[in-house]
Amino acid sequence: MDFGTLRYEISDRVLVLTLDRPDRMNAFTSRMCDELIAAFDCAEADDDVKVVIVTGAGRAFCAGSDLERGGDTWGKFDEHLAKQSQAERYVGDGGGRVTRRIFDFNKPVIAAMNGAAVGVGITMTLAMDIRLCVPKAKLGFVFAGRGIVPEACSSWFLPRLVGISKALEWCYSARVFRAEEALDAGLVRSLHEPEDLLPAAQALAREFIDNASAVSIALTRQMMWRMLGAPHPIDAHELDTAGIAALGSSGDAREGITAFLEKRKPDFTDRVSKDMPEFYPWWEDRAFRKL
Secondary structure, three states, rough: OOOEEEEEEOOOOOOEEEEOOOHOOOEOOHHHHHHHHHHHHHHHOOOOOOOEEEEEOOEEEEOOOOOHHHHHOHHHHHHHHHHOOOOHHHHHOOHHHHHHHHOOOOOEEHHHHHHEOOHHHHHHHHHOOOOEOOOEEEEEHHHHOOOOOOOOOOHHHHHHOOOOHHHHHHHHHOOOHHHHHHHHHOOOOOOHHHHHHHHHHHHHHHHHHHHHOOOHHHHHHHHHHHOOOOOOOHHHHHHHHHHHHOOOOHHHHHHHHHHHOOOOOOOOOOOOOOOOOOOHHHHHHOOOOOO
16 A cells, blocks of 8 residues: 555564655654544554564654744634534544554554654553663653643653553653653653564564464554553453453364464464454444343
8 A cells, every 4th residue: 555654564464664754854744634534544554564563764762743834823723613513523633543542453553663753752652562662762741841731641651551650740841852862761661772663563463473372463553552540440350351252263273272282383264354353343333231
């Protein structure tokens, strides 16, 4: 598929999405927003894609929103919203549209941050499952320093990833900090030299592909993320029970047990496109009740 702001490259069941505006440090635009959403739509529909890695071209991951309009940059949102109906306004800001799409995605997503990630450049990664980064990369939740507020649903994601105190410190100060601080806070999994970054992300993706059922991963991803907001363990118990009941007799479950007993790697064949249990997506089903 052809994109203007991204490179979409599949190799050995891993999709590498590369933000591709290196002359602008991969600054985020409305077109990039639309293309990222379209790319995740394509990846979700393609059973040959098992894991997505998101990285950047050139020396930056993403330097945030493109500020080519200067002080009028944020005014464009007022102009846009003025033309929308009340219902349409729930579509929201572009960064939020991207993170919501990633949140609903049914495959693992790894951020391989090859350089600076500031503003939406860092908030877009919060809905991704794992973040790897190069040493000394500049990161920042700089919104208050620009006279605005954190976007891309980051007020939901960031405190869950690093805790409320660290999230507020970073947002209140609006300071740019280094990848090493993000590593200490748990926002970043590991640091890698530039030449080792994508190989490390690929190796992690390979672990997921070789060792686990794609259907199991799809369910586990949504169970983990959505249980972050559940009020009581009973909500997880209900969901666990439904999942075990639905997958227990699946082809992948039989293969997983057989492979274990035969001391070999499993060969899972169930597909996310057609073998998800009937209760999925349970969060959209008002009839989903306690078991």
